Amino acid sequence: MTVLQRKPVNPIAHLTAEDIEVIGKELDAIRDRVMADLGERDARYIRRLIRTQRSLELGSRAVLLFSLFPPAWIVGTAGLSIAKILENMEIGHNILHGQWDWMRDPKIHSTTWEWDHVSPAEQWKHSHNELHHRYTNVIGKDNDLGYGIMRVDEDQRWHPLHLGQPLWNLINACFFEYGIAAYDLELGRNLKKGRHRDPAFRARARAVGRKIRRQVLKDYVLHPLLSGPSFLSTLAATFTANLVRNLWSHSVIMCGHFPEGVETFEKTSIEGETRGEWYLRQMLGSANISGSRLLHIMSGNLSHQIEHHLFPDLPSNRYREVVPEVRALFDRYGLKYTTGSLPRQVFSAWKKVIRFSLPNRRPRDRANNRSAPALRTSGA
Amino acid sequence: MPVCRDDRGMTTTAQPPSAPASLRRGLLRLAAAVTTPLLPDDYLDLVAPLRSGADLRGRIVEVRPETPDAATIVIQPGRDWQGHRPGQYVRLGVDVDGVRQWRSYSVTSAPAGRHGPITITVKAIPDGLVSNHLVRHAQPGTIVQLDQAQGDFVLPATPPARVLLVTAGSGITPVMGMLRSGALAGVDVTLVHSAPTAADVIFGAALRDLAAAGALRLVERHTKDDGQLSLVDLAALVPDHLERETWACGPAGLLDVLTAHWDAAGHRERLHTEQFRPTIISPGEGGTVTFGRSGVTVAADGSTPLLEAGEGAGVLMPSGCRMGICYGCVLPLRQGAVRDLRNGSLTTAVPGDGVLVQTCVSAAAGPCDLDH
Ligand SMILES: Cc1cc2nc3c(=O)[nH]c(=O)nc-3n(C[C@H](O)[C@H](O)[C@H](O)COP(=O)(O)OP(=O)(O)OC[C@H]3O[C@@H](n4cnc5c(N)ncnc54)[C@H](O)[C@@H]3O)c2cc1C
Numbered sequence: 076m077t078v079l080q081r082k083p084v085n086p087i088a089h090l091t092a093e094d095i096e097v098i099g100k101e102l103d104a105i106r107d108r109v110m111a112d113l114g115e116r117d118a119r120y121i122r123r124l125i126r127t128q129r130s131l132e133l134g135s136r137a138v139l140l141f142s143l144f145p146p147a148w149i150v151g152t153a154g155l156s157i158a159k160i161l162e163n164m165e166i167g168h169n170i171l172h173g174q175w176d177w178m179r180d181p182k183i184h185s186t187t188w189e190w191d192h193v194s195p196a197e198q199w200k201h202s203h204n205e206l207h208h209r210y211t212n213v214i215g216k217d218n219d220l221g222y223g224i225m226r227v228d229e230d231q232r233w234h235p236l237h238l239g240q241p242l243w244n245l246i247n248a249c250f251f252e253y254g255i256a257a258y259d260l261e262l263g264r265n266l267k268k269g270r271h272r273d274p275a276f277r278a279r280a281r282a283v284g285r286k287i288r289r290q291v292l293k294d295y296v297l298h299p300l301l302s303g304p305s306f307l308s309t310l311a312a313t314f315t316a317n318l319v320r321n322l323w324s325h326s327v328i329m330c331g332h333f334p335e336g337v338e339t340f341e342k343t344s345i346e347g348e349t350r351g352e353w354y355l356r357q358m359l360g361s362a363n364i365s366g367s368r369l370l371h372i373m374s375g376n377l378s379h380q381i382e383h384h385l386f387p388d389l390p391s392n393r394y395r396e397v398v399p400e401v402r403a404l405f406d407r408y409g410l411k412y413t414t415g416s417l418p419r420q421v422f423s424a425w426k427k428v429i430r431f432s433l434p435n436r437r438p439r440d441r442a443n444n445r446s447a448p449a450l451r452t453s454g455a
Numbered sequence: 456m457p458v459c460r461d462d463r464g465m466t467t468t469a470q471p472p473s474a475p476a477s478l479r480r481g482l483l484r485l486a487a488a489v490t491t492p493l494l495p496d497d498y499l500d501l502v503a504p505l506r507s508g509a510d511l512r513g514r515i516v517e518v519r520p521e522t523p524d525a526a527t528i529v530i531q532p533g534r535d536w537q538g539h540r541p542g543q544y545v546r547l548g549v550d551v552d553g554v555r556q557w558r559s560y561s562v563t564s565a566p567a568g569r570h571g572p573i574t575i576t577v578k579a580i581p582d583g584l585v586s587n588h589l590v591r592h593a594q595p596g597t598i599v600q601l602d603q604a605q606g607d608f609v610l611p612a613t614p615p616a617r618v619l620l621v622t623a624g625s626g627i628t629p630v631m632g633m634l635r636s637g638a639l640a641g642v643d644v645t646l647v648h649s650a651p652t653a654a655d656v657i658f659g660a661a662l663r664d665l666a667a668a669g670a671l672r673l674v675e676r677h678t679k680d681d682g683q684l685s686l687v688d689l690a691a692l693v694p695d696h697l698e699r700e701t702w703a704c705g706p707a708g709l710l711d712v713l714t715a716h717w718d719a720a721g722h723r724e725r726l727h728t729e730q731f732r733p734t735i736i737s738p739g740e741g742g743t744v745t746f747g748r749s750g751v752t753v754a755a756d757g758s759t760p761l762l763e764a765g766e767g768a769g770v771l772m773p774s775g776c777r778m779g780i781c782y783g784c785v786l787p788l789r790q791g792a793v794r795d796l797r798n799g800s801l802t803t804a805v806p807g808d809g810v811l812v813q814t815c816v817s818a819a820a821g822p823c824d825l826d827h
């Protein structure tokens with residue numbers, strides 16, 4: 076992958092500035108139509124999902140009180156893993172995006188929701204909604220490109236530490252929620268710049284510390300204690316459930332922006348970006364996962380990453396519905412709609428992590444391409 | 456002695472907690488640590504939404520049609536319901552098309568202690584979102600949000616000897632609560648009620664029965680035939696009206712006329728009024744924006760986002776993407792009207808609503824008051 080502006084064949088060279096604004100208008104129209112149609116059915120969907128998730132979590136935790144018996148361990152761990160995945164993805168991620176704020180229910184609102192995750196909702200919303208969704212795939216701006224620890228693009232500078240990135244990525248996958256908390260804190264950058272004394276940073280770090288304490292106390296002390304003689308097996312069960320959830324969400328999220336076919340962008344390309352250009356960047360900077368209804372729900376509908384990036388505040392149950400229209404738009408304007416099965420996309424993303432752990436084969440001739448015109452097109 | 460804060464933030468000294476109380480508190484904290492990041496309440500809400508300690512809610516038990524466009528809704532309030540005084544109203548939060556909407560409705564049932572069901576009676580107004588939903592689509596079993604009864608359109612502890620009640624349309628509702636309470640038993644009561652036709656009189660049969668039983672003198676005014684009630688009519692119908700302690704509820708026009716009349720006669724203190732419709736917020740272009748807690752008021756035109764208006768006036772505003780996707784800028788609108796700059800849709804709020812709006816894509820459409 077190379078920043079779009081330096082590609083030998085620019086995939087948007089055929090678009091005029093007007094085309095891009097028309098694409099923007101068409102996407103606005105899709106969004107407005109679905110927003111106007113939201114109602115009872117959608118409210119029922121999210122409430123039922125929350126109810127199901129809570130019942131599943133409660134039931135699984137109850138079964139785990141007897142986790143000394145292997146069947147109970149298996150059933151409880153499986154249930155808890157699924158409950159935790161639903162909680163973080165289809166419920167938490169999407170509520171924190173403000174997808175359900177239109178219901179005006181203070182119990183299901185982006186400003187009041189807290190999730191089963193060590194990164195406090197407040198901090199995650201900042202780094203995810205305000206930074207990642209705004210600067211999607213812009214090198215040097217969007218820290219989701221390699222999470223600040225990996226190199227996933229030719230245009231990111233290579234460092235010997237990147238040699239170990241397949242391993243870092245595996246470790247990150249296992250403890251993904253901690254990785255995200257550190258990432259939301261911009262831990263690496265803040266420590267490197269000696270900002271660990273900065274009161275604002277310290278306050279945020281303390282908030283993360285409190286959240287971690289509460290999460291650990293619940294999962295690794297209280298529930299095991301409640302299980303009495305099953306203490307150790309319940310501890311192993313909650314650890315496994317967190318591990319499963321971490322591995323799963325890491326895989327799904329890697330598929331969103333890393334697979335082959337996804338474009339990246341230069342920092343300068345977003346200066347003075349129009350709404351149409353912003354939309355275009357989202358279209359080219361995201362990849363979907365194809366699969367069953369169950370896969371979509373379990374992935375928090377991030378399997379519809381393209382639609383999610385175009386309309387981050389559209390309720391997730393609606394993404395599936397707008398796919399045909401969005402795809403038709405891609406086709407009409409000759410743009411590549413990147414999608415593939417889960418194994419294929421996971422493989423593609425991992426391949427990239429491994430490939431870019433090594434330096435580029437030949438140094439790029441930067442001077443030559445310097446002036447490539449942003450997301451503007453040949454005509455602009 | 457431990458010092459604790461009550462919920463108004465005032466510091467008071469408290470007795471040392473008794474053993475059962477501190478045990479209870481300890482258990483609650485333990486339960487919260489077990490369910491974090493949720494609260495035990497979040498789970499209990501799934502099975503017992505009306506229990507004590509939960510947010511106040513109610514369950515619709517029955518929907519009884521009253522007239523072609525009015526219905527009585529019987530609601531079983533949650534365990535923390537504190538009862539009501541006749542004439543008071545409740546704020547009701549109903550989900551219409553998936554969106555929580557809050558409106559006020561007078562309690563029309565007699566006080567039944569803290570456990571009995573209450574009734575409200577709703578008249579569907581043309582294009583009315585909540586009133587039509589309640590009258591035509593409310594289903595028994597539905598959970599609604601409630602607030603404790605409030606309002607001072609109530610009878611005094613010892614009722615006056617002579618009472619006049621002037622009502623129009625759905626304005627009969629708080630008065631029906633008073634009549635049903637029995638607080639006016641033995642009092643000389645005259646009720647002058649206006650409705651377009653006899654069939655439109657909400658509680659028509661019940662009122663006529665009360666009149667037949669001698670509980671009150673009923674003057675029905677069917678405005679389709681008789682025209683609007685005027686002061687001349689009132690003087691002719693109830694010559695001693697100014698001597699009566701009077702409760703009036705109806706459209707603003709009627710109440711304005713009555714208020715001016717009682718005022719001119721020097722008896723304003725004898726007239727008690729209740730209005731159902733807030734002063735109309737006319738959604739114009741732009742308006743003054745008040746940031747209540749920051750103590751800043753600023754004029755903003757209809758195309759300036761509230762976020763920019765606030766920042767321009769030096770208010771520390773929460774913000775994020777500034778393009779309407781992150782919700783980092785959401786603030787409660789306490790009162791007023793704002794227009795969504797993206798699609799022109801209008802959001803209005805009356806005191807108590809606290810509707811959350813995205814300040815980066817909303818502009819003032821009339822005076823508005825943000826809780827920030
Ligand atoms: C203290 C208090 C007590 C109340 N008690 C009752 C009661 O017992 N029974 C009852 O039916 N209503 C009562 N109301 C009125 C009720 O709260 C709602 O305003 C009413 O049901 C209309 O809501 P809506 O959502 O249907 O209309 P909306 O969708 O909010 O309004 C639709 C249109 O109707 C107009 N409108 C709003 N309110 C009225 C009105 N009252 N009359 C005519 N036009 C209106 C609006 O300006 C708008 O143009 C009470 C109001 C208050 C403040």
Ligand code: FES
Pocket residue numbers: 774775776777778779780781782783784785813814815816
């Ligand atoms: S600042 Fe992002 S929605 Fe307002």
